[in-house]
Amino acid sequence: MSVKVTKVACQSCGANLSLDESIRFVTCGYCSAQLEIVHDRSTIHSKILNEVIKRQDAVEQELRILRLEKKIQRLESEWENFRQRVCSKDRQGNLVEPNRYSPAIMGVCAWTLGLIIIVASGPNEQWLGLIIGLAILIVSYFVTRHGIRRAKEFAAMRSRYLHKRTQLKNELSSVERRLRFSPMKRSGKPGRRGRPHP
Ligand SMILES: [Zn+2]
Known part of the structure; x- marks a missing residue:
């Protein structure tokens, strides 16, 4: 041969x-x-x-970008679903996120009402009033505590979500930057080392 x-x-x-x-x-x-x-x-x-190799690398980076964009989309829609489940709605239909102020304010109001009832009923020995006042204190304590805990959990979830989203977005923009600046043109250095051309 x-x-x-x-x-x-x-x-x-x-x-x-x-x-x-x-x-x-x-x-x-x-x-x-x-x-x-x-x-x-x-x-x-x-x-x-x-x-x-550079071109293959670019293709891989493009795929990575697509995957990251999908991940971000999924994360955002999961968060939106969670919000829809957890938040209450106001009269206009806007979502109201759980916050710790409304349960705290309501708690203070309920406690004031309960105390007023107790103070008013005590000296006159109105037992029903005392019992109602005490019941308001106890119930409002637990309702308020539950409301504040829910708000704290929601805030923790949101900061986890935002952290994760920022991480993904940073990763995405660094991959995009690398892709944009990767020199696809032929490297111009001849590197002839003084050898003659045939
Ligand atoms: Zn050569």
Whole structure:
């Protein structure tokens, strides 16, 4: 079997390389560029391998961007669903997030009412009034405590959500930045090392 030799120009420095036809990858002896030898139907030419790798890398980064965008979307819609479940609605239908002020204010009002009833009923020995006043104190204590705890849990969930979202967004913008500045053009350095061109 005879070995066919072909001549291919180095895509990086232009040197003529004589190669065994079966070779697919070669390092240019003149400029050390890593080349892929591409056999088209009519021509044979070389491709700088770094560029191929760079292009693959760019494709991978694009996929990463898509995945990150999907992740952010999912996170946002999960949070919105959670809000719809947990929040109450005002008269206009806007969501009202649980906060610790409304239960605290309501608690103070209920406690004041309970105390007034107790103070008014005590000296006259109106037992029913005393019992009602005490009941208001006890019930409002637990309702207020529950409301405040719910607000705290909601705030913790929200800060977790925001933290996660910021993390994903930062990751996304760093990948986008890298992709935008990655030099897709051929690297121009010939690196000839003083060797003559044939
Ligand atoms: Zn070369």
